[in-house]
Amino acid sequence: GAGVSQTPSNKVTEKGKYVELRCDPISGHTALYWYRQSLGQGPEFLIYFQGTGAADDSGLPNDRFFAVRPEGSVSTLKIQRTERGDSAVYLCASAGDPVLGTQYFGPGTRLTVL
Amino acid sequence: DAKTTQPPSMDCAEGRAANLPCNHSTISGNEYVYWYRQIHSQGPQYIIHGLKNNETNEMASLIITEDRKSSTLILPHATLRDTAVYYCIVRGIAGGTSYGKLTFGQGTILTVHP
Numbered sequence: 001g002a003g004v005s006q007t008p009s010n011k012v013t014e015k016g017k018y019v020e021l022r023c024d025p026i027s028g029h030t031a032l033y034w035y036r037q038s039l040g041q042g043p044e045f046l047i048y049f050q051g052t053g054a055a056d057d058s059g060l061p062n063d064r065f066f067a068v069r070p071e072g073s074v075s076t077l078k079i080q081r082t083e084r085g086d087s088a089v090y091l092c093a094s095a096g097d098p099v100l101g102t103q104y105f106g107p108g109t110r111l112t113v114l
Numbered sequence: 115d116a117k118t119t120q121p122p123s124m125d126c127a128e129g130r131a132a133n134l135p136c137n138h139s140t141i142s143g144n145e146y147v148y149w150y151r152q153i154h155s156q157g158p159q160y161i162i163h164g165l166k167n168n169e170t171n172e173m174a175s176l177i178i179t180e181d182r183k184s185s186t187l188i189l190p191h192a193t194l195r196d197t198a199v200y201y202c203i204v205r206g207i208a209g210g211t212s213y214g215k216l217t218f219g220q221g222t223i224l225t226v227h228p
Contacts, residue, residue, distance in 0.1 A: 004157075033215060042201060042218030043158065056215065091157050098214050102148075105157035 004106035025094030035091040123223040132189040136202030151198040
């Protein structure tokens with residue numbers, strides 16, 4: 001069985017542009033999490049999905065960030081009007097059970113905003 | 115979720131046991147201790163977790179003190195490939211509002227040398 005996959009692995013964009021980052025969770029996992037990791041820091045929580053709905057988006061830094069999971073599987077993290085401070089590795093994790101299930105992480109997408 | 119304290123770095127000789135400590139003095143009764151590691155440029159990898167009993171799997175052992183205020187991750191025979199950042203995380207379960215999100219600290223940089 002495949003693990004969590006994320007595309008693209010690297011994304012370079014210019015300040016002010018719009019980007020989309022994709023996450024394919026482990027098949028059958030209902031819980032999906034997005035984290036962001038800045039250089040030299042541990043990952044920081046952004047948003048959590050249970051099924052199709054965002055159950056907790058308290059970690060999203062501002063309204064330029066948005067995430068969807070329309071069919072309860074693949075999720076897309078969307079960033080509008082990117083800023084240089086958005087440069088980071090964006091990690092996705094999925095779990096079979098949101099409360100007790102272990103989270104398994106993808107390899108991440110490295111976003112660089114020039 | 116309770117905070118954790120880990121030493122910033124540790125060294126270990128290849129073939130020896132690596133013992134990584136973690137303090138979590140404010141842990142509550144329904145919180146688990148999780149360990150993840152992150153090898154350079156990869157997503158975090160799940161290692162092991164426990165509530166109050168010692169746990170062992172194919173990767174490591176987890177020793178939790180009786181008062182649950184601290185724990186130790188043991189890699190019994192460290193190899194060069196175990197060089198990574200190791201994160202100790204306390205995670206809330208049912209009834210909480212954290213929805214199982216992981217709160218990462220700075221972790222311990224473990225360097226295994228020949």
